[in-house]
Amino acid sequence: MINGVKGTQDLYFPEIKAWHRIEAAARELFALYGYSEIRTPVMEHTELFVRSVGDETDIVSKEMYTFQDKKGRSLTLRPEYTAGVMRSVVENRLHDSARHSRLYYIGPQFRYERPQKGRYRQFHQIGIEALGDASPGCDFECITIGRELMRRLGIAQVEVRINSVGCPRCRPAYTEKLREALAGRSGELCQDCRRRLETNPLRVLDCKVPSCQPVLTEAPKISECLCDECAAHFEEVKNLLSEFEVPFVPWPRLVRGLDYYKKTVFEMISPLLGAQDALLGGGRYDGLLGQLGGPALPSFGWALGLERLALITPAGEEKREPEVYIAWMGGELYKPALRIASKLREKGVPVIIDGEERSVKNSMKRADRLNVKFAVIVGEDEIKAERLTVKNLESGEQFAFGVEEAASFFMSNS
Ligand SMILES: [Zn+2]
Ligand SMILES: [Zn+2]
Structure with missing residues (x-):
C-alpha cells in the first residue's frame, strides 16, 4: 500500500x-x-x-x-x-x-x-x-x-x-528602539529571538515561547512610535x-x-x-x-x-437531501428502472441505482448500507400498474405513486 x-x-x-x-x-x-x-x-x-x-x-x-x-x-x-x-x-x-x-x-x-x-x-x-x-x-x-x-x-x-x-x-526608529530594549534583556530570550534580534527585531514580538513573554510584554509598543x-x-x-x-x-x-x-x-x-x-x-x-x-x-x-x-463551523440547518435507492428485480426491468431514475433526477431528486441485479432481500440490505431514507421498488407488478412502490426505510411505511407523484413526495419528505 x-x-x-x-x-x-x-x-x-x-x-x-x-x-x-x-x-x-x-x-x-x-x-x-x-x-x-x-x-x-x-x-x-x-x-x-x-x-x-x-x-x-x-x-x-x-x-x-x-x-x-x-x-x-x-x-x-x-x-x-x-x-x-x-x-x-x-x-x-x-x-x-x-x-x-x-x-x-x-x-x-x-x-x-x-x-x-x-x-x-x-x-x-x-x-x-x-x-x-x-x-x-x-x-x-x-x-x-x-x-x-x-x-x-x-x-x-x-x-x-x-x-x-x-x-x-x-518603523525604522521603532525597530531600533525595540532592538535596544530587547538587547538589554537578551539573556531572557529564546535562541530564535536572539537571532531575530539581529536580523529582524519586529519578528521577536511574534514569539510564542512562554519564557519570552514577560520581556515582550514590557517591550516598547509601536503604537507609541x-x-x-x-x-x-x-x-x-x-x-x-x-x-x-x-x-x-x-x-x-x-x-x-x-x-x-x-x-x-x-x-x-x-x-x-x-x-x-x-x-x-x-x-x-x-x-x-x-x-x-x-x-x-x-x-x-x-x-x-x-x-x-x-x-x-457548525453543520448548519441544511435540509437533508432526498436520498433514494432504486431496487429493481429481474434483468428485463433494469432499463425501465433506469428511465424512472432519470425522470426523478430531472425533477431534482438525487437517486442511486446499481447495475448489478439483486434479490429483493439483498436490495433492501444494500439500501440499508447506503443509509438512504427511501427505496423505490421496481418489479413486474409496478411496471404493469405504472405505479412505484416507495418504502420509507426509517418508518417502514409503504406507498404507491406515479413517477411525478413520487418526485414531489421525495422533494417534500426529506
Ligand atoms: Zn508611518
Ligand atoms: Zn522567543
Missing part, C-alpha cells in the same frame, strides 16, 4: 460538507462586496516568494517546497497566495481595470512545517485582495467582510485584534469599526509573520480553536505591487485557513 504524503489529508463526505458550506458562504458574500475570483498556478518562480515574502521569514528560509524543473529552473509550490496574485496583477496589467481591483481566491498552499491538529503541509486558504485604495475605509471594509463571513457561518465567538505596524518612515500619517490612519480605522459596531481589541504586539505589511494588521481569534493560532489574518501591504515591478498601488488583504475554520 502507498500512503499519502505526511502532512496531507484526504477530504471526503461528511467532512467535505463543511468545506462546501464555507466556500459557498464566502463566494456569496464576496460577490455582495463586488469581488471576483482569481485562480493562479500552484507553482511560481522561487524568486517571487524570496522577493515578496522576504528571505528572513521562516516561510522562505525553512518551509518552502522548492525544486528544479527539467530545465533547471527553480520553482516553488506557493507557500501563500498573495505573492502569486500580485504577480498576476502586474503581468496581466489587471491594475488598469477597475473591475479587477477586488479579487478573492480559494485554493491549496504548501509549507514544510511540523504537522499538528488543524495544520497541514498542504493547507487551504480563502482570501481577498483589495487593490488601489489607501483609505482607512478600505481596511475597515475588508475587516468587516471577514467578520461578516464568520457571522454567516454561525461562529459567534470571534475576537478581532488590530494593530498598526507603521510605515517605512516611522507611529508617524502622524500612520497614527491618523489607525485612529480612523478604529473609529469606523466602533461606529459600525464591529468589536475589536487593540493588540500592540501583533505584527504578523510576513515582511510586506504596512500600517493596519489584524487577526481574528476564536477560543473554539483552543490554540493561539489565528482563524483569519491580514493587513495592508502598500509596497508589494511596486516591489514586483508594478505600479506602487496600495493594497489590503486577508486570508483564512480552511482546515481550522472547518473544525469549528
Whole structure:
C-alpha cells in the first residue's frame, strides 16, 4: 500500500460538507462586496516568494517546497497566495481595470512545517485582495467582510485584534528602539529571538515561547512610535469599526509573520480553536505591487485557513437531501428502472441505482448500507400498474405513486 504524503489529508463526505458550506458562504458574500475570483498556478518562480515574502521569514528560509524543473529552473509550490496574485496583477496589467481591483481566491498552499491538529503541509486558504485604495475605509471594509463571513457561518465567538505596524518612515526608529530594549534583556530570550534580534527585531514580538513573554510584554509598543500619517490612519480605522459596531481589541504586539505589511494588521481569534493560532489574518501591504515591478498601488488583504475554520463551523440547518435507492428485480426491468431514475433526477431528486441485479432481500440490505431514507421498488407488478412502490426505510411505511407523484413526495419528505 502507498500512503499519502505526511502532512496531507484526504477530504471526503461528511467532512467535505463543511468545506462546501464555507466556500459557498464566502463566494456569496464576496460577490455582495463586488469581488471576483482569481485562480493562479500552484507553482511560481522561487524568486517571487524570496522577493515578496522576504528571505528572513521562516516561510522562505525553512518551509518552502522548492525544486528544479527539467530545465533547471527553480520553482516553488506557493507557500501563500498573495505573492502569486500580485504577480498576476502586474503581468496581466489587471491594475488598469477597475473591475479587477477586488479579487478573492480559494485554493491549496504548501509549507514544510511540523504537522499538528488543524495544520497541514498542504493547507487551504480563502482570501481577498483589495487593490488601489489607501483609505482607512478600505481596511475597515475588508475587516468587516471577514467578520461578516464568520457571522454567516454561525461562529459567534470571534475576537478581532488590530494593530498598526507603521510605515517605512516611522518603523525604522521603532525597530531600533525595540532592538535596544530587547538587547538589554537578551539573556531572557529564546535562541530564535536572539537571532531575530539581529536580523529582524519586529519578528521577536511574534514569539510564542512562554519564557519570552514577560520581556515582550514590557517591550516598547509601536503604537507609541507611529508617524502622524500612520497614527491618523489607525485612529480612523478604529473609529469606523466602533461606529459600525464591529468589536475589536487593540493588540500592540501583533505584527504578523510576513515582511510586506504596512500600517493596519489584524487577526481574528476564536477560543473554539483552543490554540493561539489565528482563524483569519491580514493587513495592508502598500509596497508589494511596486516591489514586483508594478505600479506602487496600495493594497489590503486577508486570508483564512480552511482546515481550522472547518473544525469549528457548525453543520448548519441544511435540509437533508432526498436520498433514494432504486431496487429493481429481474434483468428485463433494469432499463425501465433506469428511465424512472432519470425522470426523478430531472425533477431534482438525487437517486442511486446499481447495475448489478439483486434479490429483493439483498436490495433492501444494500439500501440499508447506503443509509438512504427511501427505496423505490421496481418489479413486474409496478411496471404493469405504472405505479412505484416507495418504502420509507426509517418508518417502514409503504406507498404507491406515479413517477411525478413520487418526485414531489421525495422533494417534500426529506
Ligand atoms: Zn508611518
Ligand atoms: Zn522567543
